[in-house]
Amino acid sequence: MNNSPETLILIKIEEDGIAYITINRPKSLNSLTRPMMVDLAKAFKSLSDNELVKVIILSGSGRAFCSGVDLTSAEEVFKGDVKDVETDTVAQMEVCRKPIIGAVSGFAITAGFEIALACDVLVASKEAKFIDTHARFGIFPSWGLSQKLSRIIGPNRAREVSLAATPITAEQAERWGLVNHVVEKSDLLNKARNVAEAIIKNNQDLVMRYKAVINDGFKHDLANALVLEKKRAHEYYDGMSKDQFKKMQDFIAGRSSKKPASKL
Known part of the structure; x- marks a missing residue:
């Protein structure tokens, strides 16, 4: 299944059972509007229910994985129908039955960071950066960053990352156990595919x-x-x-x- 080029959430399912979801708003560093968040949630729900799909690879087009919520539509995002689990991206990722491999290139910022944390396996390019800017912009976390990050990298590191909005480089992320693999950008999707293929070989x-x-x-x-x-x-x-x-x-x-x- 291929979507048209202008679609902001691209979905592709290959014959071997690997599905690709691509956040496709590169000119805005893949920042998320409310409709994009809804479409992402629906994509994960659909692929979770699709018996042909065995593994999902999530990535972003262009220079970023996802730079977070588009703050020009912040009120719509944060005061909208955000309690609806069916249209909640991270909630749908957490109940998705299929393994999700995040292929992170460039920035994963705030909501983008939270989406990365909802993946089951993370592969990052060498220039990837994970940044939590909730405290900088006065946004309260609601997709798990305040709780998940400390459990992965430890509370002291997590407090500095979140309270000081300190970037985590790909090298640090690998050393701290946040990402599984760090590779050249040109090898990112190939590495994610290799992990997916290893998963597919099993029951x-x-x-x-x-x-x-x-x-x-x-x-x-x-x-x-x-x-x-x-x-x-x-x-x-x-x-x-x-x-x-x-x-x-x-x-x-x-x-x-x-x-x-x-x-x-």
Whole structure:
């Protein structure tokens, strides 16, 4: 599915099951209007429900990933129907069943930073910068930045980043565990695709369940997260048929027979 060039949210689905969402407003550094946020939310919901889609790669066109909310339409964004989960971009990313790989090139600022944090895996180009300007412009965070960032990079670093609006470079982001990979800009989508292809090789039902248990467990303390994992594991195995167990055993046996004999 290809959208027309003037569309601000582009969607493309390839035959291998990789879907691409591109924020396509490069002249405004991919800043978001309310309609764009709604379209992004609908895109994630649609791809989550599409059984042909296995992995989603999110990127921005031009010099930025996303420079945040278009402040010329700030009142419409912040005082509009923002409690509607169906049209909330980050809410839809968080319930999306498919893994989301963020390919960040250039600026990921404030709301753009929050969208990056809602991805499951982040790949960044060397010139990428993550910036939180909520405090600079008097905007209260509502897409998770105040809570997620401190859990990833630590509260002291997060306080400096947010209270002083200090940019995080790609190199720092990788060192602090915020991004998975840093590559040349020309290699960004290829690297994201490589990660997507590795995910596609696995059991897709388990991939979706695994994403959900990691993300849902992250919202709890360790003790309750372990209870959640155990509960879902029992539900999963209770639902498996004898034929499914046999297929699992056959698969493992087939993999074992292909391994070269170990040398002592």
